[in-house]
Amino acid sequence: MKKYLEDLRQELIKQKMTAKEIEEIIADHEEMIRTALAEGLSVEEIKAKFGDPSQLAEELSDFDSKEDAEQEETDDYVLWQEFEVNDESVSINVNLLSEDITYQSTDETKVKVFYCGKRKIDKYELSFEKNELRLSAPRKFGFHFSFNNEDDLTFLIEIPKNVMINELKHVAVSSDMELKNLIVKQMTLNTTSGDLKVKHASLGVAKWHTVNGDIEIKETKFLSLNSSQVNGDISMKEVTIDGDFKVNTVSGDVELQEVTCDNFEVNTVSGDVNGKEFYPKMVALKSVSGDISIKNKEDRYIEIVKKHSVSGDIHIGR
Amino acid sequence: MNAQFKRGIIELCVLSVLVEKDMYGYLIINKLSDFIDVNENTIYPILRRLTKEDYFETYLEESNEGAPRKYYKMTEKGFIFYLQLREEWDSFIGGVYQIINQGGKKNEEIFRRFKTRINQTKDDS
Numbered sequence: 001m002k003k004y005l006e007d008l009r010q011e012l013i014k015q016k017m018t019a020k021e022i023e024e025i026i027a028d029h030e031e032m033i034r035t036a037l038a039e040g041l042s043v044e045e046i047k048a049k050f051g052d053p054s055q056l057a058e059e060l061s062d063f064d065s066k067e068d069a070e071q072e073e074t075d076d077y078v079l080w081q082e083f084e085v086n087d088e089s090v091s092i093n094v095n096l097l098s099e100d101i102t103y104q105s106t107d108e109t110k111v112k113v114f115y116c117g118k119r120k121i122d123k124y125e126l127s128f129e130k131n132e133l134r135l136s137a138p139r140k141f142g143f144h145f146s147f148n149n150e151d152d153l154t155f156l157i158e159i160p161k162n163v164m165i166n167e168l169k170h171v172a173v174s175s176d177m178e179l180k181n182l183i184v185k186q187m188t189l190n191t192t193s194g195d196l197k198v199k200h201a202s203l204g205v206a207k208w209h210t211v212n213g214d215i216e217i218k219e220t221k222f223l224s225l226n227s228s229q230v231n232g233d234i235s236m237k238e239v240t241i242d243g244d245f246k247v248n249t250v251s252g253d254v255e256l257q258e259v260t261c262d263n264f265e266v267n268t269v270s271g272d273v274n275g276k277e278f279y280p281k282m283v284a285l286k287s288v289s290g291d292i293s294i295k296n297k298e299d300r301y302i303e304i305v306k307k308h309s310v311s312g313d314i315h316i317g318r
Numbered sequence: 319m320n321a322q323f324k325r326g327i328i329e330l331c332v333l334s335v336l337v338e339k340d341m342y343g344y345l346i347i348n349k350l351s352d353f354i355d356v357n358e359n360t361i362y363p364i365l366r367r368l369t370k371e372d373y374f375e376t377y378l379e380e381s382n383e384g385a386p387r388k389y390y391k392m393t394e395k396g397f398i399f400y401l402q403l404r405e406e407w408d409s410f411i412g413g414v415y416q417i418i419n420q421g422g423k424k425n426e427e428i429f430r431r432f433k434t435r436i437n438q439t440k441d442d443s
Contacts, residue, residue, distance in 0.1 A: 025366075028343060031387055032358070035344040038383045049347070051357030059363035 001033050001043070004053060009088070010162045011057035016202045018221055018242065019164060019185040025060065069180040069199035069219070072102050077114035077156050080121060083128035085111055089164040089185070092157070095136040096172040099153045103168070105181040106158040117153035131166075133157070176213075195232075212252075225261075231271075245280065247273075263305075266292070272312075287312040328356060329364050330407055333392070333400040336374065342387040365390060373399055 005026055012022045029050075036046050050056075090111060094101065099117075106112065111133060115121055123138040135155065159165060165184040170177060175194045185204040189196060192211045200219045208215070208227045215227065217236045224243035227234060229252040241261035247254055249271040256275040264280035266273055268290040275294035284306040285292050292309070294302070294316045307314055328350065335341065335349045347361050368374050373396030378386040392400070 028362070028366075028388060031342075031385065032344040032347070032362075034383065034385065035342070035381075035387070049351065049358055051359035053359070056359035056362065059359065060366065 001030075001037070001046075004033065004047070004050065005029060008053040008056065011054045012060070013162055013164060013183055015057045015061035016181075016183060016200065016221070017057075017061060018202050018223055019183065019204050020223055020242070021060075067200075068105075071104050071180065072156055072178075074112075074114055074156065074158070077116045077154075080113045080115050081126055081128075082110045082112045083133070085109065085131065085160060085163055087131045088162070089131065089166045090159065091132040091167045091169075092159075092165055093132060093134045093167075093169045094157075094171070096155075096170075096175045097137045098172075098174045099137065099155055100176040100178075101155040101157065101170075101172075102178040103157050103159065103180070103182060104178075105161045107161055108158070109160050111160065111163075112158040114156040114158070115153060116156070119153040121153075233271075268292075283307075283316070285309070285314055287314070291315075324356075325360070325364065327407075328354075328360060329368070330400075330403050332361065332364050332368065333373070333396065333403065336390055336392045337397065337400055340389045340391045342379075342381075342389050346390065368396065372396070 008029060009022060009026055012025060017025075033046060033050070036049065041049070092103070111128065113126060113133075113135065125134065125136040125138075127134045135157075159182055161181075165182060166186065168184045168187045170187075170189045170191070172191045172194050174192060176197075177189070177191070177194055178197045179201055180199045181201065183202045183204075184206075187203050187206040187208075189206075189208040189210070191209075191213050194210070194213045196208070196210070196213060196215045198217045198220050202221045203225075204223045206222055206225045206227075208225075210228075210232045211230045213229075213232045215229070215232060215234045217234075217239055219238045220240075222239070222241040222243075222245075224245070225241055226244075226246045228248040230249070231251040232249075233253045233255070234247065234249075235255040236259050237257045239256075239259045241259070243261070244263040244265065245261040246265045248267045250269045252271045254266065254268075254271060254273040256273070256278045258277045259275070260279045262280065263282045263284070265284045266286065268287045270288060271290045273285075273287075273290065273292040273294075275296075277296055277298075278294050279296065279298070279300050280302060282303040282305050283294075285304075285308065286306065287309045289311045290309075291312045292314045295318060297318070299318075302316060304316070331350050331354070332346060335346055341349070343362065343365060346365065347358050350356055350361060365374070369376060369390065372393055374390045375393055376388050376390055379389055381387045
């Protein structure tokens, strides 16, 4: 029974299902197998009755048509350190200044940290303890720390395919961040001018704060998303948000294409919101001079909870 | 059998057993696999999808094994969907039977007639 459930979990992770979905499906199967055992079925009989878990995971996935996003070539980087993972999940805590960073998945079983650039790497702190990966830029001189060598430094972190990221905490000043082909249960992002790019991922509960970094999300699932910007833009394509989607922006534009969510709450001063094939169940819109427009081909019911604008236009329809 | 086609039929079967009464997952699987060759890995995704589409609701109820079980209950929306699907199926399968039984119901008779026809074609050529 344990083996079947473990196999199933791995297969569900491969299909990039959200952590919540995986837990539900596993709980349902635990219950069904327990009942089968109580009825006196042998392990072999149960195997035959339940069938192949990989097929089950495929049937359950709505991601199956999507290919993994193109990965970064590790050849362009120097391997810095690698760590053995002895759990099904890890946490990541990253604190950077201006170094760009990519998070992606790997077929291998170790967490790997690569870098590229000429800056002195030994000034950086890197550790992996109790399944938590920590990477920090030198803090000695605080915010005004400057390098003699102006070369850019870029990091690449690889996480094994069958390992989930429990929590990803990313704090940076102007680092650009890219994330692809990973499952994250909880994600917090805090940057000033760093951009964020996500492709083909499952991000669970996400909370972002950027000042003027731009955000681009493709082929990704969320449980909920709370994003706040000052003048960074957001663009999303083929995104499913199981729960609520909150956006707070001063002058950043929001572009949404093929996006679904429960409750969409947007608060904008002068940023425009443009939705195409955007299907929230409910919307609460507030803008000062920003225009809000949602254009959908399909005539699905959208409940308007709140609609308020001083001088901007709000339009929901075809 | 064509996977898409089979899925549609099993969907109807799942709806048919839940129209009778609320059931837990394993019982639904047993009800179906008693009659047709089908695995859990086909039935469970259907249960989950129909629940997501609000055709079923779920609730937990204590069982005598200790841990509670998840029961599936058909909603009104599910019932309307079932009636629709059932009607489509009845008219479709009715038509299919008419076509396949056109030549009479006995296999032996059909085989005998086919044999004569085949032999005739051979003689002709």
